[in-house]
Amino acid sequence: MMIDPIISTSAALALSVIFASAASHKLRHPHWFRRQVHEYELIPGRLVPAAARALPATELLIAAGLLWSTSRPYAGVMALLLVSLYGVAIAINLARGRKDIDCGCSGPAMRQPLQPALLARNLALAIVALGALLPLVDRPLGLHDSFIMIAAGTVLVLLYTATDLWISNRPLLLKLSGEQ
Amino acid sequence: MQALIVSNILLWLLLIATSLVLLGLIRQIGVLHSRIAPAGALMLDKGVEVGKPAPQVTAADRFGRPVNIGYAGERSTLLFFLSPTCPICKSLLPAIKSMNRSANNLDVIYVSDGEALEHDKLISEAGLEKSTYVVSPDVGMTYQIGKLPYAVLIGQDGTLKAKGLVNSREHLDSLFETELLGSSTLQDYIKVQTESPGVHTPS
Numbered sequence A: 001m002m003i004d005p006i007i008s009t010s011a012a013l014a015l016s017v018i019f020a021s022a023a024s025h026k027l028r029h030p031h032w033f034r035r036q037v038h039e040y041e042l043i044p045g046r047l048v049p050a051a052a053r054a055l056p057a058t059e060l061l062i063a064a065g066l067l068w069s070t071s072r073p074y075a076g077v078m079a080l081l082l083v084s085l086y087g088v089a090i091a092i093n094l095a096r097g098r099k100d101i102d103c104g105c106s107g108p109a110m111r112q113p114l115q116p117a118l119l120a121r122n123l124a125l126a127i128v129a130l131g132a133l134l135p136l137v138d139r140p141l142g143l144h145d146s147f148i149m150i151a152a153g154t155v156l157v158l159l160y161t162a163t164d165l166w167i168s169n170r171p172l173l174l175k176l177s178g179e180q
Numbered sequence B: 001m002q003a004l005i006v007s008n009i010l011l012w013l014l015l016i017a018t019s020l021v022l023l024g025l026i027r028q029i030g031v032l033h034s035r036i037a038p039a040g041a042l043m044l045d046k047g048v049e050v051g052k053p054a055p056q057v058t059a060a061d062r063f064g065r066p067v068n069i070g071y072a073g074e075r076s077t078l079l080f081f082l083s084p085t086c087p088i089c090k091s092l093l094p095a096i097k098s099m100n101r102s103a104n105n106l107d108v109i110y111v112s113d114g115e116a117l118e119h120d121k122l123i124s125e126a127g128l129e130k131s132t133y134v135v136s137p138d139v140g141m142t143y144q145i146g147k148l149p150y151a152v153l154i155g156q157d158g159t160l161k162a163k164g165l166v167n168s169r170e171h172l173d174s175l176f177e178t179e180l181l182g183s184s185t186l187q188d189y190i191k192v193q194t195e196s197p198g199v200h201t202p203s
Helices: A004-030 A030-040 A044-066 A072-095 A116-133 A145-177 B002-035 B087-102 B116-125 B137-142 B169-181 B186-195
Strands: B055-059 B066-069 B078-079 B106-112 B130-136 B152-156 B158-163
Touching: A004 A030, A004 A044, A004 A072, A004 A116, A004 A145, A030 A044, A044 A072, A072 A116, A116 A145, A145 B002, A145 B186, B055 B130, B066 B130, B078 B087, B087 B106, B087 B116, B087 B169, B106 B137, B116 B130, B158 B169
Parallel strands: B078 B106, B106 B130
Antiparallel strands: B055 B066, B078 B152, B152 B158
16 A cells, blocks of 8 residues: 555654654653553563663654654554554553553653543554555655645644643543542 | 645644644643642631631741731731642642732731741742741741641731631632621521521522
8 A cells, every 4th residue: 555745744743743752751750751661560670660761762763763754664663563562551451450550641740540542542643653654655746745744744743732631631520520 | 726725725724723722722621620629628627716806916027027917907918828848839829919919908928837948949939029928837826727728818907807728719719708798608608598588598
């Protein structure tokens, strides 16, 4: 399956910004993220510090790799794998019934408990990653194409941030109405 | 063709603007949720009763100037008891500052206790340099404050008009509301309402 360069580039731009911001949260608060990795209880305690360092580094690598067209397919595959890995980690902990732990998605300022909506969010991210890794249709590109790529990337990032906020607001509302 | 390109660019720009508005709205909803978070339960109060003369204390503010509390004067006084280590107190400071600005006949006195260094940090963070800020455990002991953030409203004649634990802007406003209604607490107000004839109360 081939894909138009506009879709591929805008998806790659948006993913790059999303991964870079996720990595910056994790790198700015290393202690917080190490505790988060520990709370997921998926890997042995000895490996937690290494994983807490490796994950943001991988995110940064993906964010940079998505920007160049030669490395984009590889970075896209890595992004798809990482997003699925996070999804599996969340799903395992949801299946264990641990809805009280923090997601660790958006830094210590925006706490949100694990919830099924996060799986849907990761699925959407995986679809965007798929758009970035598929081979391109070869066609000449003009100024207008570049404009649409940047505009569509911006809209994707804004919508992703809005969705993320929306998901993290849901538990607050449930708490107010006493359903949780 | 020209028109289509212009329309396309315009639509993209408008879509970006719409997403920005959506993001802003969702952010505001989040802020609202945290503002109306459930507050502490009602508790039994100690100290001077509402409607009685307020205890008179003189304490020094952070520059060593004497501040008279509980005396009759030209303006009402709002005592806000806080501590630099209490996060809810800090979140209420903007509400108190705006109240101080909008009410003409109200003096706000911040009463606190603890390390001088932490107070300086709090004052510069919240922009309270020009406010009356008293660091003295005596005032809190006289008024028997057990929980923070606590607010006491003293009328112009030196009587204690209203007091209570304040966890949100609504609680703070309710202090002034009880003064207007002439009841010392919400419970008293409901009691008066039920006793008065002609008022329907669900039973």
